[in-house]
Amino acid sequence: MDKLLRQFIAIAETGSIRAATAVLNVTQPTLTVNMRKLEADLNARLFVRSARGVRLTPYGEVIYENARLMQRLDDNMRKSVEEMRVRNERGISIGSGYSWWTVFVRDVLLRYQQRNPKAPLQVSLGDQLRCLDQLLSGDISLFISHEIRGLNAGIGAQFIRLSQVYNGVFVRDGHPLLGAVRTREEIEAYPVVTSSLAESRHQRFFDENWRRQRGETPFGRESYIFGSNSISACLDYLRNTDAFLRISNVIAPYFAEQGIIEVKQAGTLASIPMGIYVLAERRGEKRLEDVLEWLIAACREALPPSQD
Incomplete structure (x- = not known):
């Protein structure tokens, strides 16, 4: 939103240029000059000045009503952009088998959302091959499972071994x-x-x-x-x-x-390795590495170490 209109709204709502300076953290001469610019641009007198402060002229009332609407639209736009940024930068989409969800994944994600309350969590629970399909298609960024024996090396999935179970x-x-x-x-x-x-x-x-x-x-x-x-x-x-x-x-x-x-x-x-599958091409992405760090730490607390 235009800076001069924001300053105009502050003056209109506080009733004086001097009071608005404290709200806006600008000097009184700056506000006075900027309001003269706004009046010149609109070709209308916006304020009636007196010893008690200022009051809006009929033109000023029209400008104030529309400026407040513009401010609400601007605030809503910025809020929407920020929420989208949070989703893109902090949202998590992972897959997990039922066992791992119950033992440690659930608690990790709940703690993450407590720290990032606006970040959406997408969790796909169930079969490891279904999770692998979602990983390769980009629907999830990682999944926790047993090691899947006999995978084609060309699919590009990297397995991070964390524990061994039966x-x-x-x-x-x-x-x-x-x-x-x-x-x-x-x-x-x-x-x-x-x-x-x-x-x-x-x-x-x-x-x-x-x-x-x-x-x-x-x-x-x-x-x-x-x-x-x-x-x-x-x-x-x-x-x-x-x-x-x-x-x-x-x-x-x-x-x-x-x-x-x-x-x-x-x-x-028979001992079965378990761990996390990720796409090799995505290793090094900060958000992915952060999530991996939390999950790896939680896994090591909840499960026996790998025998590698």
Whole structure:
């Protein structure tokens, strides 16, 4: 908004040039000269001056009414621009598996928003391949997950290893598998539930030669009795059947509150790396690196260290 109009509004609202100087932090001669310029530009007398201060002329009343409208529009414009700047500079869009969200990601983002109350948070929860798809398309800037074995090196996703966990086996309270250490064969005699549904469009992420050489199950051929990308739906199914769900062991305390209990597994359990996926081309961006720093610190507090 024009500086002279802002000064005019201050004089009109305080009732004197002298009082307006304190509001505007300018000298009285400067205001006097600027108001003469404004009157000359508009070709109208705006003030009637007296020993008590100034009052608006009829022309001045018209100018004041319109200047206040212009000021509101200007203030709204600046507020909108600032809110957009905050969204662009401080907003966060990330993906996370259910386990990591429960253990530490939720608390990190809540603390971040307390420090940046106007910064929007976008969180995609669920399957790691869906999150990878969103990362590559630019919908999210990073995601937390297990390391995804057999990815095609050409997709440009960089994995930052932070911890190592294992896949727990979870069943309803009162399930026949509870109460003793169970072998893999005993567990797999029961139907399996999955929260990681394979989608044909995700097959392009994988190096099929790598999978074949290691005897991996062909993409999308995993067997299960029930599958859903909603963890709530999976838990509902578990509560009402003898099926089991494999998912990171770190979610055990949360599941226990839902009546879903971890089965004791026999033997040495395979260690699975977990960490953060980012696009290699975006490393070095300040906002991304700041978010990574907070998440890495929180992960190291909540989970065991990586064995690298």
